[in-house]
Amino acid sequence: MASESPVSSAESxxxxxxxxxxxMGPTCSGKTALAIESAQTLPIDIINVDSALVYRGLDIGxxxxxxxxxxxxxxxLLGFRELxxxxxxxxFRADALREIEQIHANGKLPLLVGGTMLYFKALAGGLxxxxxxxxxxxxRIEAMALEQGWPAVHAALAQVDPASAERIHPNDPQRISxxxxxxxxxxxxxxxxxxxxxxxxxxxxxxxxxVLPYTVRxxxxxxxxxxxxHERIAERFSLMLQxxxxxxxxxxxxxxxxxxxxxxxRAVGYRQVWDYLEGQLSYEQMHERGVIATRQLAKRxxxxxxxxxxxxxxxxxxxxxxxxxxxxxxxxxxL
Numbered sequence: 001m002a003s004e005s006p007v008s009s010a011e012s013x014x015x016x017x018x019x020x021x022x023x024m025g026p027t028c029s030g031k032t033a034l035a036i037e038s039a040q041t042l043p044i045d046i047i048n049v050d051s052a053l054v055y056r057g058l059d060i061g062x063x064x065x066x067x068x069x070x071x072x073x074x075x076x077l078l079g080f081r082e083l084x085x086x087x088x089x090x091x092f093r094a095d096a097l098r099e100i101e102q103i104h105a106n107g108k109l110p111l112l113v114g115g116t117m118l119y120f121k122a123l124a125g126g127l128x129x130x131x132x133x134x135x136x137x138x139x140r141i142e143a144m145a146l147e148q149g150w151p152a153v154h155a156a157l158a159q160v161d162p163a164s165a166e167r168i169h170p171n172d173p174q175r176i177s178x179x180x181x182x183x184x185x186x187x188x189x190x191x192x193x194x195x196x197x198x199x200x201x202x203x204x205x206x207x208x209x210x211v212l213p214y215t216v217r218x219x220x221x222x223x224x225x226x227x228x229x230h231e232r233i234a235e236r237f238s239l240m241l242q243x244x245x246x247x248x249x250x251x252x253x254x255x256x257x258x259x260x261x262x263x264x265x266r267a268v269g270y271r272q273v274w275d276y277l278e279g280q281l282s283y284e285q286m287h288e289r290g291v292i293a294t295r296q297l298a299k300r301x302x303x304x305x306x307x308x309x310x311x312x313x314x315x316x317x318x319x320x321x322x323x324x325x326x327x328x329x330x331x332x333x334x335l
Contacts, residue, residue: 018104019215019333023113023326024049024120024305026298027268028232029222030317032065035113037323039073042330045103047096048078049114049123052267054092055081057252060245061269063236075113076103083264084257089122096123100214109330115297117304124212124310134185141177141184153180161189174263217333219326220305221315228318233294240269241287249273268293 021044025031035046048054052062056079065075076099081087096112096119103110112123145153150173157180158165164179179190223229249270252258258265265274269290276286305312313329315322 018107018109019217020100020212021109021111021217021219021330021333022049022120022124023111023219023221024117024301024312025115025221025317026229026301026305027063027115027294028229028236028298029115030322031113031115031221032063032069034221034315034323034326035111036065036069036073038111038326038330041327043108044073044111044330045076045099045106045108046073047076047099047103047110047112049092049096049112049116049119051087051092051116051119051263052270053078053114054087055079055083055264055267057083057248058264058267058270060240060243060248061273062267063240081264083252084262086263089118090127092116092119093122093127109333111330115301117301121304124216131182131186134181137181137185138177141180145173145177150176153177156180157183161191163191164189173261174266215333216310217329218308218310218312219315219329220312221317221322221326222302223317229298230295233298234291237269237287237290237294245269246273246276250277253277268297 023031023035035044038044039046050062052058053064053075054077055062058064058079064079065073070078077092077095100110112120114120141153144156151170153173154165154168154170154176157168157176160183161179168175168179170176182188182190182193223232252265252270253274260266260271260274265271272281272286272290272293275281275289276283281289315326319325
């Protein structure tokens with residue numbers, strides 16, 4: 001049997017000594033505050049896992065940490081992407097793995113914090129080797145949507161890939177387009193690609209290890225009562241409007257090179273204010289739909305978390321000892 005190389009042995013020891021920590025949860029649950037407080041006590045570097053916060057210029061509506069908070073606990077992968085540039089789960093995984101390696105090289109613990117569950121899934125579970133984006137196929141789909149509407153594209157997807165169509169909301173054009181594009185470009189449905197991924201993972205990985213070459217600890221924070229979260233969501237959206245969310249979106253709207261086909265502008269809160277500025281919604285409708293959209297986001301986040309394949313350490317957002325409990329888990333993981 002060949003002896004283990006010094007490099008692989010050192011990497012294995014490093015991975016055991018320095019794990020990867022994931023702090024997940026629905027919007028408005030207090031993830032960011034918990035992460036920043038933890039970074040004051042432990043040798044932690046924070047990596048952002050929020051699909052809106054990767055964009056430069058999405059601040060108020062994306063609940064970007066304040067300058068004071070970022071000075072105390074800098075966040076990686078925050079505000080580095082241009083608003084008109086797409087950013088996929090695969091992009092995130094590649095960037096996050098690079099940041100994790102750098103943090104480990106500095107002798108610190110990477111703490112990935114956010115609510116974009118698809119990013120967490122891509123990082124922890126890997127991505128199937130699906131076809132890359134095909135501009136020609138995508139243009140065909142967009143032309144179909146323009147002529148017949150996205151519900152028609154969603155219906156077409158349901159004919160060939162009912163499982164994906166059931167998972168994807170009819171008002172989610174980005175995911176509808178990608179799922180249908182995968183089928184049209186490869187002849188294989190997105191569901192089949194995912195099944196291949198699960199089979200490869202089962203064959204190549206030991207149970208519970210995932211595809212990350214590190215020990216991973218999962219934490220999630222949320223209020224025990226859903227009504228508490230709903231109240232927080234309503235209060236925070238009202239506060240965002242008071243803090244100048246409309247002015248922030250007005251500045252983006254005035255650029256002239258952005259539109260609602262872009263993931264950055266479709267972010268929850270931004271899409272509703274954008275529609276208000278274009279006269280499609282009254283102020284009251286914008287306010288109401290912003291709250292509803294955020295609640296729907298939280299519901300989807302809970303759905304992801306309930307189906308998570310690895311054990312999660314849950315923390316109650318209202319528990320006065322939640323920081324001490326989180327710190328205990330993080331300290332144990334770092335041993």
